[in-house]
Amino acid sequence: MKNKLIIVIGGGAAGFFAAINVAEKHPGYRVIILEKSDKLLSKVRISGGGRCNVTNHCFDVNELVKNYPRGNKELKQVFSQFDVEDTIAWFKNKGIELKTERDDRMFPETDDSETIINCFLRQAEKRNIEICTQEEVLSLTFLENKKIEVKTSKQTYLADAVICSSGGHNAIKNYKFIKDTGHTISQLIPSLFTINLPESQLSGKAGNIKELMGLSVQNATVRVEKTKHQYSGPVLITHWGLSGPAVLKLSAFAAKDFHDLDYNAGIIVNWTGDMNEEKVKAVFNEHANSKTFMVNTPLFDLPKRLWEYFLNKADIAFQKPWIELGKKQQNKLAQLLTSDAYQMKGKTTFKDEFVTSGGVNLKEIDFKTMQSKIVPNLFFCGEVLDIDGITGGFNFQNAWSTAWIAADNV
Ligand SMILES: Cc1cc2nc3c(=O)[nH]c(=O)nc-3n(C[C@H](O)[C@H](O)[C@H](O)COP(=O)(O)OP(=O)(O)OC[C@H]3O[C@@H](n4cnc5c(N)ncnc54)[C@H](O)[C@@H]3O)c2cc1C
Structure with missing residues (x-):
């Protein structure tokens, strides 16, 4: 006899992580997953370019929460209950080894998201979890008896507890059944995107920077004009504009500002990382007596073609030796390298990876249990909450941790 319905x-x-953990802990409970589409785990399948970036090798909770533009305060409490090490151990216990890449992202050793999907499906089957697709x-x-009536497109259930893991969406209509319970949904806006630069953005002889697509700089700083947001890291020039980890991080932390500016913003790039004009000129001075052509001495680890682009932009002939570099040109080049200005016009989704900033208001959740403070026996986990992370496995880590806590408390 199943004594409770979850x-x-x-x-x-x-949803799967929560269901499996409930069934594992309470073999006596009847657990049902209701999925409105005809597909299960569809985002897991395409995640991490089909490899599934399961989590990030960041074991210090104070450091880990810095990767969440929204929800970082609440996640401290969440990760103190189930953190990255717990995630690694959970998957290991199910026979899945995770490996760490140079940038700390963690993937299944198989490099295949099907490994995670098969694990979840096997676990669900083993624990008699009922899965109903095309049921919204x-x-x-x-x-009054503290049960929750769950009305779906097919039938009505009387549940002892409900775990809501309906994910992030850009349209408020997808949150209607949650809003109707009395919960508030904070503003829904996209996060994780790259910067579009318009075609007309020509820089005289230098041409359009997009002609340099494919080039990357390991440590540049990108900032949005008139805001406090600036982030450093690799920047990639693409055929539509600017991308790379520093740009994605900026898009996540400045998501609201970008939205308010209608994705039409001044972008300033410091291609040297964190040097100011004076420091850059000091580096130029080290070459002041050199008879070498400037074009042959790219500085600050810039790719040669990008260095040529800046010489062109500063009206410096390729055949000019360092010793002949005048003050005015020196100033211009230093200014361009440290504050290269572009006008953003629109955004592009990064490899179809996007998350929703916004969702169920965090003030309405008890993060010790993931239970609603408004409706008893209603729990929330995953992206449906107003929590989102930058790329690198952080969004799944939020899903695993919040789902585990919800499962532990139903
Ligand atoms: C292309 C892509 C790649 C990504 N790669 C990574 C990555 O490598 N690493 C990482 O950490 N993050 C990645 N992310 C983000 C990550 O996939 C999400 O944060 C995560 O899947 C959220 O999980 P979730 O279960 O909360 O929501 P979802 O995975 O969105 O699942 C919610 C489910 O609920 C269903 N649903 C919604 N409403 C109802 C309803 N009323 N009734 C029944 N069912 C309903 C939906 O159909 C959906 O299947 C990626 C995202 C995308 C789009």
Whole structure:
């Protein structure tokens, strides 16, 4: 006899992780996953370019939470209960080894997201979790006997507890059944995108920077004009504009500002990383007596073609030796390298990877249990919450940790 009914809304990463952990802990419970589409774990399948970036090798909770533009305060409490090491151990216990790449991203050793999907499906089958696809949850009603009536497109259930892991969406209509329970949904805006630069953005002889697509600089700083946001790291020049980890981080932390500016913003790039004009000129001075052509001495680890682009932009002939570099040109080159200005016009999704900034208001959740403070026995986990991370495995880590806590408390 199954003594309790737990309904999990959404057959994504958080939903499966929660359902499996509930069933593992309480073999006596009946656990049902309701998924509105005909696909299970669809984002896991395409995640990390088909490899699934499961988590990030960041074991210090104070450092880990810095990767979440929204939810970092609340996640401290979450990660103190289930952190990256717990994630690694959980998957290891299920027979999946994770490996760490140079940039700390962690993937299954197989480099295949199907490994994670097969693990979840096997675990669900082993623990008799019922999975219903093409069944959309339409409403949740809290009853006096503390049960929750779950009305779907097919039938009505009387659940002892509901775990809502319905994911992030850009349209508010997808949150209607949650709003109707009395919860508020904070503003939904996209996060994780790259910067589009318009075609007309020509820089005289230098041409359009997009002609240098494919080039990357290991440590540049990108900032949005008129805001406090600036981030450093690799920047990649693409055929539509600027991308790379520093740009994605900027898009996540400045998501609201970009949205308010209608994705039409002044972008300033410091291609030297963190040097100011004076420091850059001091480096030029080291070459002041050199008879070498400037074009043959790219500085600050810039790729040669990007260095040529800046010489052109500063009106410096390729055949000019360092010894003949005048003050005015020196100033211009230093200014361009440290404050190269562009006008952003629009955004592009990064490899189709995007997350929603916004979701269920965090003030309405008890992060010790992931239970709603408004509706007893209603739990939330994953991207449906107003929590999102930058790229690198942080969004899945939020899904695993919040789902584990919800499962531990139903
Ligand atoms: C292309 C891409 C690549 C990504 N790669 C990575 C990565 O490598 N690493 C990483 O950390 N993050 C990655 N992310 C982000 C990560 O996939 C998400 O943060 C994560 O999947 C969120 O999990 P979730 O279970 O909360 O939501 P989802 O995975 O979105 O699952 C929610 C499910 O609920 C269902 N649902 C919604 N409403 C209802 C309803 N009313 N009734 C029934 N079912 C409903 C949806 O159909 C969906 O299947 C990627 C995202 C994308 C788009």
